[in-house]
Amino acid sequence: xxxxxxxxxxxxxxxxxxxxxxxxxxxLLQKEEFHHVIAWQQGEYGEFVIKDPDxxxxxxxxxxxxxxxxxxKLSRALRYYYNKxxxxxxxxxxxxxxFNFSKLIVIHHPLKAEGPLVACHVQRGRDVTGMxxxxxxxx
DNA sequence: AACGGAACTG
DNA sequence: CAGTTCCGTT
Numbered sequence: 001x002x003x004x005x006x007x008x009x010x011x012x013x014x015x016x017x018x019x020x021x022x023x024x025x026x027x028l029l030q031k032e033e034f035h036h037v038i039a040w041q042q043g044e045y046g047e048f049v050i051k052d053p054d055x056x057x058x059x060x061x062x063x064x065x066x067x068x069x070x071x072x073k074l075s076r077a078l079r080y081y082y083n084k085x086x087x088x089x090x091x092x093x094x095x096x097x098x099f100n101f102s103k104l105i106v107i108h109h110p111l112k113a114e115g116p117l118v119a120c121h122v123q124r125g126r127d128v129t130g131m132x133x134x135x136x137x138x139x
Numbered sequence: 140a141a142c143g144g145a146a147c148t149g
Numbered sequence: 150c151a152g153t154t155c156c157g158t159t
Contacts, residue, residue, distance in 0.1 A: 073154065
C-alpha cells in the first residue's frame with residue numbers, strides 16, 4: 001500500500017513533540033517486520049487489522065514508557081480518534097479500523113485543496129492532528 | 140469486543 | 150491537548 005511520505009515522518013524530527021498514536025500505527029504498518037502484528041487490509045484503502053492486539057499495545061506502551069498499556073486502553077485512545085475524524089471503526093470486522101486519509105491530507109495541504117479561502121476549514125478551531133497549522137494565536 | 144463518560148496526567 | 154486509567158454498559 002502506497003502511503004504519503006509525510007505520514008511516516010514521526011521520528012525524523014528528533015527534538016520535536018511526543019509521538020502520536022495514529023502516527024505510531026502508521027509506522028508499524030509501514031514495516032514488514034510487523035506484518036504479523038498489524039497489517040493493511042487488502043481491498044479497502046486505509047483499512048487495517050490488528051492481528052495481535054496485545055503485542056501492538058505492548059509496543060505502544062514501550063514507546064510511551066507506559067508498561068501498563070494494554071489493548072483496552074489503546075483502543076480507548078483510538079476511539080477518541082473517531083470524533084477527531086482521523087479513524088473510524090469497521091463495524092463487524094474484529095480489530096479492524098480505517099484511516100480517514102482525505103481528512104489527513106487536507107490538513108497537511110490546506111491550500112492545495114481548492115483555493116485561498118479553503119484554509120479556513122482547517123483553522124476553525126479544531127486541528128485534528130496537532131501538526132497541521134501548529135501554533136495559532138501568535139500575533 | 141466495542142463503546143464512551145469521567146477523572147486525571149505531563 | 151493527546152492520551153492514560155478505570156470502569157459501567159451494550
